[in-house]
Amino acid sequence: MAQIAPGDWIRNTVPLDELDFDALNLKIPVERYSSLGFQEHERTRVWMIVWQIVGRADELPQAGDWKVYTIFDQSFIIVRGRDEKIRGFVNACRHRGNALCEGKGRAKRFTCPYHLWTFGIDGKLQGVGRPDLVGSIDKDAHGLVEVPVDTFAGFIFLNPDPDAKPLAEALGRSVIDGLSPYKLDEMTPVGMDVREELNCNWKVVMDAFSEGYHIIGVHPELLSVIDLQAGNSRHGVYGDHGMAVSPFEVKNTANCSVEQQVQGVRDLPGTFPTVAEVLPMFEQMVNRYRDAAGELMLPKGVTVRTLLQQATRETLTLKGLDVSGLSDDQMGDSQGWFLFPNFFMTIRAGEATTIMAFPHPDGDPNRCVWHVTAYMWLPTAFRAEHRTDLVEVTEPGTYPYFLALQQDYDQMQRQQVGLRNRGMKHISLIREEASVARFHAVLDRYLADPA
Structure with missing residues (x-):
């Protein structure tokens, strides 16, 4: 078998339109978000036996x-x-x-x-x-x-079950091989490490970060950099776990001038702060293709997207990060990884943001605790200096999350208000929310009566 080039496994993931929707239930019972009985079932059949x-x-x-x-x-x-x-x-x-x-x-x-x-x-x-x-x-x-x-x-990782299968087996080879090149073990919390109680079920958090459809209503400012074109996303399914990725570039490149695309990259730090350290290298690369009058002319095969990828690779390499195991796509594209039951992570070369949601200690299914951390890869000598300490929020609503996260923080708690209505019997998922449906399918499998 021919050796797969670094990062090519992403290109082997499945386009949305090719997913088997017949195997997914797009109607999710509402009681699982607010029922004490359902949560107790989760406690014994999920939380006491999973990593x-x-x-x-x-x-x-x-x-x-x-x-x-x-x-x-x-x-x-x-x-x-x-x-x-x-x-x-x-x-x-x-x-x-x-x-x-x-x-x-x-x-x-x-x-x-x-x-x-x-x-x-x-x-x-x-x-x-x-x-x-x-x-x-x-x-x-x-x-x-x-x-x-x-x-x-x-x-x-911890598993309360003394007879649990090994972690490596539970994660699977695809997850281990897919995430290892990012050097997550060398990353440091920088800028945000927060734990706070939320007035919503823990699965509301998992649902919210498993789909991008809500961007149109909750994060309209992201529409300029994230392309929601139907069928554009790709999905990896790895046992209980999964990954979804959409191209990360200035939207509607076919209808934008090259200069507009360059400006779009310059605007990215407003949404993705770590892009700022790549901009100096990016500007140098762009300027190589300007003529004496300053007009930008990119040759065939060179795009603003590929220049951003190259600038990211060179910037991180100069910092000392080994990115040889990552493809050019991974230099820019932000992948959303889900590890069952409660771990979500967006990751790009050199940075990651993780979101975990846990059932609330008081047993109320309408509440949970989330833990959000931003990670960056830094040279060893700078890690202690820039490390962010954990913040335990005691007064709800007082922590200054960045805009997109604050919008999710507000929206998830608003959704739980609606989910508590007894007149609601189920929620209805659409095809773009396939990752949400997959999460609930895995959950249902754990909750099913033993054969």
Whole structure:
């Protein structure tokens, strides 16, 4: 078999018109967004058995660094061991079940404050309070209960199910091979790392970021740079996960002069801030094709889009990022990746924005918690200086999201108001929302009664 060139797997994805719509349900029951019974079903059939992202590996840089992850009423400790391996444990003392930790920290061991039983960061029982009162005890049988934990692309994944299949198998080869060249594990939160409660179901968030159709109503300013031409998007389907990509360029290039297209690229930082660092190189490349009078004449095979791609590649290479595994399309096109159940990411060469949505800890299906982070690739020497710390929003509506994200923030909570109406029995999806339908199809498969 001939070797596939870097990035060519994207061109092998499926155009929208070729997707099998007969296999998708375009009518989604409304109760799944507001029913306590439905959420409890999700809790047992989804959240307790799937791999889910619980943080970044660089949050735990040293041995003994730990953090607590909670999903519904289940609590886990994630800790980096002295052997550099990150492990996960049920957050409960093996003696009487007392919770060991809250929040995050660094420790050489975990000591239960109830009866002073002590556990190593490897989970093994090291000692008990007043051994003379305890008597003989098998320490090997009383260590912390371990749960599967693994890492990929710099993210920490945890699965509450002790019998879960390996993470690599759950993600699949296509996801691993598709995302690895972006060097996500080397990226740093820059500019935004926010966690906030929202008044909507967690699936409303996943739905919103799985389709671009809402741009016409919610983000009209993006219509100048994102082409919503029917059938223009392409889709990759990888088991439970998926990816969608549309060409990233100034809209209606056939009806715009070359100078108008160049100006469109100059305007991109208003929507995609990181494009700003590429503009100096882009301008240099554009000016190579200007005549003595300053008129821009591009030869056959050279377009404003290809110049932006080349400028992006050279700029990132000069910064020190290895982009050899990425195609020219990946220099500019923004792909939307969805990892079941609750992870969405837009990614371009050198940058990514991730959005995760979790059921609200209080159990109300009409509420959730979202976590939004913007990442950039920076040379090692600059990562600590530019790293953005996590912001936990305590007063709803006070965090200054950028325009498009603020628009989504408002719209998703507005949608939940409508979804709570009992007169609504289902929502109706259109073909452009195929990714939304696929998400619910995967969810339905998990929720189906076992054979």
